Amino acid sequence: MLNIDELKFDEKGLIPAVVVDSVTKRVLTVAYMNRESLQISMEKELCCFWSRSRQELWLKGETSGNFQHIVSITADCDRDALVVVVEPDGPACHLGTFSCFENPVWQSESRHDFSLEGLYQLLEGRKRDMPEGSYTSYLFEKGLDKILKKVGEECTEVIIAAKAEDKRETVYEIADLAYHVMVLMVDSGISVEDIHRELASRHIIDHKVKQEKMT
Numbered sequence: 001m002l003n004i005d006e007l008k009f010d011e012k013g014l015i016p017a018v019v020v021d022s023v024t025k026r027v028l029t030v031a032y033m034n035r036e037s038l039q040i041s042m043e044k045e046l047c048c049f050w051s052r053s054r055q056e057l058w059l060k061g062e063t064s065g066n067f068q069h070i071v072s073i074t075a076d077c078d079r080d081a082l083v084v085v086v087e088p089d090g091p092a093c094h095l096g097t098f099s100c101f102e103n104p105v106w107q108s109e110s111r112h113d114f115s116l117e118g119l120y121q122l123l124e125g126r127k128r129d130m131p132e133g134s135y136t137s138y139l140f141e142k143g144l145d146k147i148l149k150k151v152g153e154e155c156t157e158v159i160i161a162a163k164a165e166d167k168r169e170t171v172y173e174i175a176d177l178a179y180h181v182m183v184l185m186v187d188s189g190i191s192v193e194d195i196h197r198e199l200a201s202r203h204i205i206d207h208k209v210k211q212e213k214m215t
Contacts, residue, residue, distance in 0.1 A: 004035060008080040014050060017082040019092065021099075022071045023196045024117045028092035029100040031060075033082065038073075045070045047086060066090035116182070116192050123186045139183050147187055150180045 009015050014032040021028055031049040033041065037057050040048040044059075047068040051058040061067030068086040075082055093100040126136040139147050154177035161169040185191070 002075055002079065004038060006079060007038075007075060007082075008078065009034065010080070014052075015080060015082055017047075017049065017084050019047060019068060019084045019086055022085050022087050023193050024115065026099050027101055028068070028086070028088060028098070031058075038082075041070060041084075042073070047084060061089060064090065064094075066092070068092070119179075120182060120186065120192050123182055127186055136183060139180075140187060144187060147180065147184050151177070151184055154180050 007015060013034045015034075015038070017031050017033050019028045019031065020026065031047075032052060033048070034050045037048040037050045040046075040057070040059070047060040047070060049058045049060060050056075067089045068084075069089070071085040071087060073082055073084050091098055093102070123136055126134055127140045130137045130141065139150065154173065157173040158170065158177050161173045185195070
């Protein structure tokens, strides 16, 4: 672990901090820290910045309630910038949006971002709008029993492909299963973050069990 003294603050005693959501991996905001605010951030495990406009310490969420709970802080190779991974209590932007970065400037026509959160939002849109000709809309229209049947079928397909040791087919079938499970999640009101939190809690438990076995 680096010591604060090993970081390179600029001539004003500041270092930029790129704040990233631990679940979505989206950039939430870019702010600045000085030595004191960084120390407070580590002690409280909450983002504390230096406001350049007000020239004072700024504990994110102190007024809005949208605290940012710190998971980790990492310096870049030059040690003059930080990435702060957080679990936010609410919107990061003062405008009330999830991220401060909500204004597209350019998008490639041949390359596209993909995330489970993005897929989840797409499925939510299908359930809300029910566009004709959409397979996803068809599943929502048929209801829970149909969705569960498809999840069961895809589970079987994964097992068959894996047993045959066909990696390419197994990947294909796991992707099909993941899609249908996410349809089930949307239908049941279960978010990607719900699953993330559950897995994170199991990781902690598993770590403790391993420690107990080693002692």
